[in-house]
Amino acid sequence: MRLSTKGRYSVTAMLDLAIHDKAGPVTLADISQCQGISLSYLEQLFARLRKSGLVKGVRGPGGGYRLARPASEISIAEIICSVDENVDVTRCKGEGNCQDGGKCLTHELWTNLSNKLHEFLSGITLAQFVERPGIPELSMQRDKMIGRFVLAKKQAVAINRGVFNINKELVAKELAAKEALR
Amino acid sequence: MRLSTKGRYSVTAMLDLAIHDKAGPVTLADISQCQGISLSYLEQLFARLRKSGLVKGVRGPGGGYRLARPASEISIAEIICSVDENVDVTRCKGEGNCQDGGKCLTHELWTNLSNKLHEFLSGITLAQFVERPGIPELSMQRDKMIGRFVLAKKQAVAINRGVFNINKELVAKELAAKEALR
């Protein structure tokens, strides 16, 4: 198990998706702007997340990415493992100095620790972070401040694709605010 | 908090030290040979471990490295943090798009998770791994198999420097076995 910036980017991006999941897909351009990661790099990361079955891409205007499963069924460990492929853990691969039919004792102790860590991160889901009281409201508030509108005109229609009923007044208001910023 | 091969090397090396701690210093050459890491690279890692006050170097023949504190007082988190310096966590440093006087909400959630992870690894000590029943015996057995002798002639004297009484018969036996291998 490794844990690099790559893993951090993926987890924060997935948290972003989880926060806005109820409001429809989130574009990589949005995440890129908000979290300061290059768009193409995000694309590379999401290619893996998609192959691992953690997210679904929705093409076309109003599209973006959504969680493929409920946030309560996606663990942090899964996200991290899907982006950085685990390399050779042992180095003395059965061969070499330390054999006893297997690995070094210290390597055994390490894999033991590694398993504990994995277990720990498997027990933490996206939902546990997002569904805390106040978070959804806070996120919506901030989105407005930074000019990020999940319910802009075109997207509203996309969302209407059989998911939610839209508050048309809210949509109009947000759209007006977005125009004002230009 | 990051977790790379660098951190793994350090943890396994420290485990090695902890296992053999009662028998005196362990040389980097030994660790290098047993775990398949280059000597100079280990030296670089141990320079940091020493600066962090986790190990003590003992120069001269019979020397090596020892734990600076009891294994029960050294956590995995400490080891990992001492070798890979933590880089910039945020990217949007107060400035940028996501301000509210502070960081992105997702970044807040991330630091929250990161803290939990750190807390978890702070709770695990070297001693917890080494002091399990059977481990010391197993390690000694293996050391003999691979021709690694913690109690060779010269070292025995070094250890005699006011730490332990040496079983002279055992020393002689190991020394004979070591000679036989050449």
Place this chain on the structure above:
DNA sequence: CAATAACCAACTAAATTAGTCAGGAATTCT
């Protein structure tokens, strides 16, 4: 048809990891 945004592949630049080399300093053994 134009715009959006996911998808895809190849290439580049920067950073980190891992290893090499060449020595110096403390300690012990002969």
Place this chain on the structure above:
DNA sequence: AGAATTCCTGACTAATTTAGTTGGTTATTG
């Protein structure tokens, strides 16, 4: 005193990974 051992240091190199760039194609919507 001198040889051997082992830590300790710094500078330099090669390989790998991270991060970003460019230039597209495809599906969807208005």
